[in-house]
Amino acid sequence: MISDMKPEDIVGDYREAELAFYDGSRRxxxxxxxxxxxxxxxxIVSTTTPEGVIRQVNRAFVEMSGYSEAELIGAPHNILxxxxxxxxxxxxLWETVLRGEKWQGYVKNLRKDGGYYWVKATVIPNVRGGKVxxxxxxxxxxxxxxxxxxxxxxxxLR
Amino acid sequence: xxxxxxxxxxxxxxxxxxxxxxxxxxxxxTDSAIHLEMYNHYQQLHQAIEADKIDLIYANPYDAxxxxxxxxxxxLVKAQGQADEAIVAVHADSPAQDVADLQVNSRVAFTDDxxxxxxxxxxLEPADLDVGxxxxxxxxxxxxxAKHLLKGEADAGIILAEAxxxxxxxxxxxxxxxxxxxxxxxxHSLMVGPRLQARxxxxxxxxxxxxxxxxxGGVLAALGFSGWQAVDDEEMEFMIDLMxxxxx
Numbered sequence: 032m033i034s035d036m037k038p039e040d041i042v043g044d045y046r047e048a049e050l051a052f053y054d055g056s057r058r059x060x061x062x063x064x065x066x067x068x069x070x071x072x073x074x075i076v077s078t079t080t081p082e083g084v085i086r087q088v089n090r091a092f093v094e095m096s097g098y099s100e101a102e103l104i105g106a107p108h109n110i111l112x113x114x115x116x117x118x119x120x121x122x123x124l125w126e127t128v129l130r131g132e133k134w135q136g137y138v139k140n141l142r143k144d145g146g147y148y149w150v151k152a153t154v155i156p157n158v159r160g161g162k163v164x165x166x167x168x169x170x171x172x173x174x175x176x177x178x179x180x181x182x183x184x185x186x187x188l189r
Numbered sequence: 190x191x192x193x194x195x196x197x198x199x200x201x202x203x204x205x206x207x208x209x210x211x212x213x214x215x216x217x218x219t220d221s222a223i224h225l226e227m228y229n230h231y232q233q234l235h236q237a238i239e240a241d242k243i244d245l246i247y248a249n250p251y252d253a254x255x256x257x258x259x260x261x262x263x264x265l266v267k268a269q270g271q272a273d274e275a276i277v278a279v280h281a282d283s284p285a286q287d288v289a290d291l292q293v294n295s296r297v298a299f300t301d302d303x304x305x306x307x308x309x310x311x312x313l314e315p316a317d318l319d320v321g322x323x324x325x326x327x328x329x330x331x332x333x334x335a336k337h338l339l340k341g342e343a344d345a346g347i348i349l350a351e352a353x354x355x356x357x358x359x360x361x362x363x364x365x366x367x368x369x370x371x372x373x374x375x376x377h378s379l380m381v382g383p384r385l386q387a388r389x390x391x392x393x394x395x396x397x398x399x400x401x402x403x404x405x406g407g408v409l410a411a412l413g414f415s416g417w418q419a420v421d422d423e424e425m426e427f428m429i430d431l432m433x434x435x436x437x
Contacts, residue, residue: 071288071315071368072312072368072370072372073370074370074371074372089374090373091371133433151314154434155430155433155434157426157427157430159426167427167430167434168434169431169434169435171314172314173314174314174316174317175289175315177317
């Protein structure tokens with residue numbers, strides 16, 4: 032479970048939405064139109080348990096998400112879920128990685144301050160001794176053309 | 190039995206003698222016959238790996254993945270505090286101020302070093318460039334990548350960051366870095382093959398003690414390292430997973 036977003040954390044005017052997650056939990060999110068550009072040359076890296084609970088994050092993850100490392104470790108990865116993202120994208124992600132395959136897509140992530148950032152994300156299962164022990168997700172700077180296409184497409188899929 | 194040791198061909202040319210000195214030191218410390226074989230190109234190295242000739246290797250991250258997954262190699266150590274990074278550079282007079290300014294069909298120079306090329310191509314993605322819409326300009330060394338840029342034979346070049354930093358000031362002044370990777374977790378590793386694995390613990394201990402050894406410190410300096418630090422199996426698996434995610 033993750034707690035609802037708090038107005039005191041938000042920078043600028045915001046809107047509210049309630050998200051329903053795959054596991055049945057819900058979260059109230061507050062979001063703005065402020066985009067944080069993806070930094071050149073950096074990779075955002077995280078690992079999760081097989082259930083999608085964050086186990087490990089790198090410095091770029093902390094900087095871009097706006098959360099502290101302590102807030103992130105142990106939280107479900109959907110703490111970054113933006114209301115503009117279609118649920119179908121994450122359904123596809125889970126179905127793909129559960130088949131043991133690599134998933135790739137363009138994702139709009141929600142920051143703690145209500146702003147957002149776009150990434151090109153790749154998720155792969157971590158196989159140790161033939162068993163999936165978790166997932167690694169790597170995000171890199173996306174092409175603006177692809178982001179613009181997804182920004183138009185995603186609202187039609189919700 | 191003589192073991193075969195090799196080094197990923199992306200080492201800086203001025204470190205060549207350092208690796209021979211290192212091999213001599215290692216033979217004395219372990220009382221083993223170890224032959225150092227240097228390959229000039231990745232193709233030769235990969236043929237030797239395929240033929241199961243290699244017992245000990247200072248491998249780049251890209252090859253490390255294949256060595257672990259396909260050839261049963263295990264990690265020993267990595268150079269302390271060092272990571273593999275790449276830069277994308279252009280001629281100082283290039284109109285491109287940002288990677289996004291590079292156009293489809295840009296001539297991009299790089300070496301056959303697979304992990305540097307991978308990191309560089311990732312940094313070109315924001316410009317919608319990929320292997321299918323650039324004109325590759327293959328160079329034998331990172332210095333020659335720089336020369337292609339200086340001569341106007343390439344619009345952009347991908348260079349190992351360490352190699353770029355070691356270029357002469359005169360050359361660097363005529364180039365401009367558009368982007369430098371800050372990945373931090375990708376690194377070369379000294380790895381041991383199946384024939385030497387029974388001695389993995391002993392080898393690792395010798396290497397970890399190297400900086401404190403009377404002669405070892407000087408040998409490390411010849412390699413440009415301050416010391417070795419252990420790489421455990423999970424760290425290596427994580428790096429392989431990371432390389433897998435990037436290689437898409």
